[in-house]
Amino acid sequence: MLLLGFLISLALVRNASAAQLSIYFIYLVLVFRAAKLPVLRMLWISLIVVPFVGLFALVIYLSGDVRRALLILTKSYLSALAVMACVSSTPLPRLVQAARSLYMPAFLVEVTQLIYRYLFVLGGEIQMMRIAFSARAGRPGRRAFQSASGMVAVLFGRAYGKATAVHSAMLSRAFTGTLNASHPSAPSMSEFVALIAGLSLVVAVHFV
Amino acid sequence: MHIPDNFLSPPVWATLDCVAAPAVAIVSRRAQKSANTGQLPLLGVLGAFVFAAQMVNFPVGIGTSGHLVGGTLLACIIGPWAAALVMTSILVIQALVFQDGGVLALGANVMNMALLGVVAGYVPARLLARTKWSSLGIFGGGTVSVLVSGVLALTELRISGIHMSSAMIDLSLVVFAVNAVIEGAITLSALRAIERLKPGVSILGEVRSPAFSRPRKLRTVAIAIASTSVLIAALGIAAGSSLPDGLERLALRLGIPFAAHPIFHAPLSDYYVRELGLNWASRASAGLLGLICIYAICGLGSHLLGRSRRSYS
Numbered sequence: 001m002l003l004l005g006f007l008i009s010l011a012l013v014r015n016a017s018a019a020q021l022s023i024y025f026i027y028l029v030l031v032f033r034a035a036k037l038p039v040l041r042m043l044w045i046s047l048i049v050v051p052f053v054g055l056f057a058l059v060i061y062l063s064g065d066v067r068r069a070l071l072i073l074t075k076s077y078l079s080a081l082a083v084m085a086c087v088s089s090t091p092l093p094r095l096v097q098a099a100r101s102l103y104m105p106a107f108l109v110e111v112t113q114l115i116y117r118y119l120f121v122l123g124g125e126i127q128m129m130r131i132a133f134s135a136r137a138g139r140p141g142r143r144a145f146q147s148a149s150g151m152v153a154v155l156f157g158r159a160y161g162k163a164t165a166v167h168s169a170m171l172s173r174a175f176t177g178t179l180n181a182s183h184p185s186a187p188s189m190s191e192f193v194a195l196i197a198g199l200s201l202v203v204a205v206h207f208v
Numbered sequence: 209m210h211i212p213d214n215f216l217s218p219p220v221w222a223t224l225d226c227v228a229a230p231a232v233a234i235v236s237r238r239a240q241k242s243a244n245t246g247q248l249p250l251l252g253v254l255g256a257f258v259f260a261a262q263m264v265n266f267p268v269g270i271g272t273s274g275h276l277v278g279g280t281l282l283a284c285i286i287g288p289w290a291a292a293l294v295m296t297s298i299l300v301i302q303a304l305v306f307q308d309g310g311v312l313a314l315g316a317n318v319m320n321m322a323l324l325g326v327v328a329g330y331v332p333a334r335l336l337a338r339t340k341w342s343s344l345g346i347f348g349g350g351t352v353s354v355l356v357s358g359v360l361a362l363t364e365l366r367i368s369g370i371h372m373s374s375a376m377i378d379l380s381l382v383v384f385a386v387n388a389v390i391e392g393a394i395t396l397s398a399l400r401a402i403e404r405l406k407p408g409v410s411i412l413g414e415v416r417s418p419a420f421s422r423p424r425k426l427r428t429v430a431i432a433i434a435s436t437s438v439l440i441a442a443l444g445i446a447a448g449s450s451l452p453d454g455l456e457r458l459a460l461r462l463g464i465p466f467a468a469h470p471i472f473h474a475p476l477s478d479y480y481v482r483e484l485g486l487n488w489a490s491r492a493s494a495g496l497l498g499l500i501c502i503y504a505i506c507g508l509g510s511h512l513l514g515r516s517r518r519s520y521s
Contacts, residue, residue, distance in 0.1 A: 008312065052212065056370065059371075075214035105233050108293060110248060111294060146401075153405045156398075
């Protein structure tokens, strides 16, 4: 909820001043410190959004609207920082509980969990296949294109087999069609205070 | 094209979020109804497969490579509802974990890529399945899917007030077109390779009316017509002539002031949304709004007509 409140507050600040953007930034740095996350590393990783956003900012800059270009760049970076803060400091089961409490469709949440669970497994397999491809496929061309298609097909075969094995394992563990999830626990006093303080701050920034 | 946060204006992202939320709920319900217990792990692992497959670089020549997006490929394997659900899940993970696309802009990205993009990719493949042009259908599906997603994203950015010159728009459309063709080729190639490895995996072979001479289902035809009209309204404008039509030319020749004193100022007069200026996006938006009005009126009319017929029976 705090993440959504922060993002909505940031999006609704039209002509944000340097002071307002600084408040957002300092708040996020404090969140990183409170969650014991490496601040500089988080700031560095969040720069991943800059290349794509920077391209559009450049277009806007070249059209003459310098302020808007800088604003888009800064606000996009702050949004990325906020998402990074939330995802890095919240365990996946709590994120799933949060999704359910926000009335996301349960089937969607379950599929998303499984995708997240297996994407690193299949990601590792495709990395090995890419190395083999680079070692054997040779020059770019029609053959390389066909080889890449074959790689995708083999990956699909492995994924399909893995899905069958996963299903069998789940059935042997009394899987009834839905993934059981613990009920969302009530927020502790410190979490509640942090939520209220955070929401108050993102509202108060608009009056700076 | 994943739209980040703070690009779309608040009315645009809020509207798209409000539209995407119930749409995803409907898609999720339909996917769940059509799935058995074994489908849940399959959908999850196939979603991970799409993620991993996007890391495969397909050399397309001139020192460049493309990669699979995967919406059409998924739709051909697990059906459009499940594919839309899986693509929605992928977009959620990309937004939260990989910072690819915004959280508030998730509604827009879901509408562009997971819902409309998947449907636009599935329709041609399904329509041409079990014909001698099935490969063309799959290729066309992959192409249309990326094209629709890209054009929608561009339109949303324009409506949000992101200023782009005509040259920039044209360049973007060219890039989308090239990416679309690459996606079509990769989708066709990957699906054929998968079918060689695992025959019968594609649901395109499970058409209920196998003989091509049998009449197509009304819903399939309606979807095809709707999709084609949306594409023409959105893209045909760009190719349309700006010269006066026959009646306007006659009026000019006879010296008749054709539209000097209109009695009533229609909101979309001359097929422009005035608030967006006099450009392609304005005309495309007017065309699409007109289509929506027509469909709404026809849908309401047919519903009322059906009710009156049933009451007489």
